[in-house]
């Protein structure tokens with residue numbers, strides 16, 4: 001996973017509330033058993049006026065220069081709600097999005113972001129609105145994100161701090177594989193299982209006896 | 213939300229049900245506030261499971277306890293009679309074949325096409341006794357919380373987390389806040405669990421539950437049969453919750469007893485003793501409590517493109533102009549345009565093109581029975597495309613054994629093989645552009661059931677009544693009190 005430390009990039013305002021993962025990547029755009037190449041299908045229903053021919057909808061923000069090169073998304077409450085499909089994150093990543101700033105996120109989506117090197121940042125609704133307005137007016141302006149310091153800085157000197165759970169921060173900073181991280185606790189997992197087998201034997205017996 | 217640290221009640225000896233389940237599954241507390249939770253069972257489906265199994269394989273890792281991992285084929289399988297691996301979704305067969313191969317290689321349980329145990333993951337998992345009171349169960353699917361209705365801690369995850377759960381038997385989970393939603397009083401005639409949860413979302417918003425584990429409680433919840441409780445917990449996800457759950461009771465235990473993967477003999481007795489302790493302590497503290505009088509709920513229906521865009525079926529479509537929050541107002545305006553509806557007018561009487569009964573929300577035997585009760589001896593209005601898709605192959609067989617299939621087909625419904633079907637659009641079969649569908653599913657998002665399709669969420673009985681009238685209908689005007 002690509003680590004995330006600091007990043008500065010074009011920020012596209014897409015202020016709508018409750019943008020769900022079906023909107024981020026429609027089901028029919030998930031064509032193969034693969035995490036790759038999903039960027040083209042990102043926001044397909046909004047981005048293309050004809051999905052089949054890929055004719056672009058010029059009104060959609062990510063079809064406008066310079067937002068085509070956006071690496072940061074400014075968006076509304078409850079972004080990424082709905083289906084658990086990790087394809088939504090893979091699509092955003094494939095398009096080049098590195099960070100998403102919203103007042104709140106769907107919880108599965110948030111976890112999927114962190115596990116794929118995208119930084120989800122929660123800022124107050126009026127702050128996101130201010131940033132959106134700023135980047136609408138000055139599309140070329142860059143927004144700077146500093147994960148170690150947990151800060152967002154705009155081109156006009158606006159400076160905001162954000163919260164992130166320590167484990168999520170570590171995973172992003174180090175670009176860590178979480179399975180390897182967890183297996184450091186393997187002795188504890190084994191000890192738990194040994195004790196649990198005594199207290200809840202039915203959990204173990206049933207699923208196994210059905211195996212044959 | 214998962215990332216919100218919340219441990220205000222950590223020092224209180226009284227615990228909520230969710231806190232008890234959390235504690236019972238805690239392997240260790242991790243630096244930074246997350247808990248490493250032991251995961252009893254993992255369920256996969258062909259849409260997102262194949263990629264998790266492939267990811268593990270690519271990383272050279274093994275499924276730690278294959279006997280605790282299950283997989284079904286539901287999301288993109290065809291639901292036409294006589295189906296095989298071919299599906300109308302472009303590239304769909306690849307998902308099915310890849311999943312089958314990967315599941316066999318990993319040695320996990322597979323409920324394949326043609327197997328009587330096949331069905332929608334959240335219908336199959338309790339039906340088989342895989343979801344049980346007190347277990348932790350995860351699935352790369354957002355509606356996994358459905359089975360919280362048995363008193364399980366079950367939640368939806370991403371594919372990468374599924375790999376993690378299979379490889380390590382654990383997940384690192386951030387603490388959640390605790391909410392209790394109490395439904396007091398008694399549900400009126402013609403009103404169902406679906407209406408209860410839509411009313412909750414309508415009153416408190418589609419993000420009202422974000423960051424919470426929501427326990428449903430109160431007399432009106434206790435009065436619900438287990439299948440209806442699944443409906444309630446299923447839509448806790450549409451309320452934005454991490455998951456939903458309900459304390460198990462005698463109804464739960466008799467539901468579970470005798471199911472294929474449920475404990476038997478002496479283990480059943482031991483399990484039962486353990487399960488009887490699974491309830492929130494009387495003085496347990498919740499971060500938020502919501503109380504709704506069940507008697508105040510009418511049949512509900514959505515008018516817009518979020519589950520919070522909903523009203524009582526005899527109500528008026530709200531006017532965005534009255535909404536003070538700009539973003540909410542814009543979303544309402546957008547929804548009215550998409551749905552081609554006018555504010556300030558009644559929703560009932562709006563002509564529909566199609567009706568759908570199915571999905572993990574409302575496709576169990578009791579749902580089909582209730583809908584059949586409305587349909588019996590009647591016929592859907594002319595020109596209405598009406599489809600019923602049982603939630604599992606077992607539900608289908610049980611319904612056929614009591615003749616429900618004939619009630620549906622004689623009323624003009626198509627009777628399908630089990631699967632997710634047109635609950636969502638994957639590129640295969642769908643409702644048409646601008647078609648108005650009344651549906652027993654859980655999501656009315658733009659394009660969810662087909663490009664440009666307009667979805668109205670409602671209970672299965674409301675769907676049946678509307679199909680007969682050819683327009684959105686208050687089921688109470690058609691339901692038979694004497695039936």
Ligand code: SF4
Nearest residue numbers: 355571572632635636
């Ligand atoms: S029935 Fe619909 S909501 Fe349920 S698992 Fe299938 S696609 Fe998801």
